[in-house]
Amino acid sequence: xxxxxxxxxxxxxxxxxxxxxxxxxxxxxxxxxxxxxxxxxxxxxxxxxxxxxxxxxxxxxxxxxxxxxxxxxxxxxxxxxxxxxxxxxxxxxxxxxxxxxxxxxxxxxxxxxx
Amino acid sequence: xxxxxxxxxxxxxxxxxxxxxxxxxxxxxxxxxxxxxxxxxxxxxxxxxxxxxxxxxxxxxxxxxxxxxxxxxxxxxxxxxxxxxxxxxxxxxxxxxxxxxxxxxxxxxxxx
Numbered sequence: 001x002x003x004x005x006x007x008x009x010x011x012x013x014x015x016x017x018x019x020x021x022x023x024x025x026x027x028x029x030x031x032x033x034x035x036x037x038x039x040x041x042x043x044x045x046x047x048x049x050x051x052x053x054x055x056x057x058x059x060x061x062x063x064x065x066x067x068x069x070x071x072x073x074x075x076x077x078x079x080x081x082x083x084x085x086x087x088x089x090x091x092x093x094x095x096x097x098x099x100x101x102x103x104x105x106x107x108x109x110x111x112x113x114x
Numbered sequence: 115x116x117x118x119x120x121x122x123x124x125x126x127x128x129x130x131x132x133x134x135x136x137x138x139x140x141x142x143x144x145x146x147x148x149x150x151x152x153x154x155x156x157x158x159x160x161x162x163x164x165x166x167x168x169x170x171x172x173x174x175x176x177x178x179x180x181x182x183x184x185x186x187x188x189x190x191x192x193x194x195x196x197x198x199x200x201x202x203x204x205x206x207x208x209x210x211x212x213x214x215x216x217x218x219x220x221x222x223x224x225x226x
Binding site for chain 2: 041048055103105
């Protein structure tokens with residue numbers, strides 16, 4: 001069974017540009033979570049998608065947005081990039097039932113903003 | 115906001131020794147989980163302990179949970195160089211809204 005896959009692995013952008021990150025959950029998982037991990041920090045919750053809908057977002061500005069497609073894959077968009085957006089962006093999936101339990105993580109997309 | 119806080123932030127021990135990491139949290143939980151992250155990579159689930167459990171074992175891992183003190187500990191016995199990684203505790207309130215709430219992690223270095 002394939003795990004959670006993320007692309008691209010690395011992305012380099014300049015200030016003001018836009019970045020798009022992609023995630024494919026484990027087959028059968030309908031919930032997708034996005035986290036930001038800045039250097040030396042813990043994981044900060046960004047967005048939760050479930051059954052194609054945005055269910056919750058963390059304390060991030062509106063230029064962080066995304067969507068979930070009918071096949072449950074997801075996309076994270078970051079507009080008007082700032083230097084502090086440089087981080088590892090992690091996607092995780094989970095079966096919806098019970099909305100609790102283990103999260104399965106991808107390997108992450110490392111975004112560098114110059 | 116951070117829910118779990120790991121202690122210590124960094125730990126360096128000799129191969130073969132036991133490593134103990136602690137986690138404190140603030141609100142009620144459905145379960146608490148521990149994850150491992152090798153440098154710059156994704157997180158891997160290690161173990162889940164439910165709020166009505168006090169201790170759980172998995173191979174060389176032993177986790178305890180004290181809900182009265184809102185704390186947990188992860189013990190890795192007979193450490194190996196391959197155990198070098200960052201370890202995160204994560205709390206699950208069961209509502210699904212933000213997945214899990216993670217601490218900042220303990221960076222464990224096993225000296226060969």
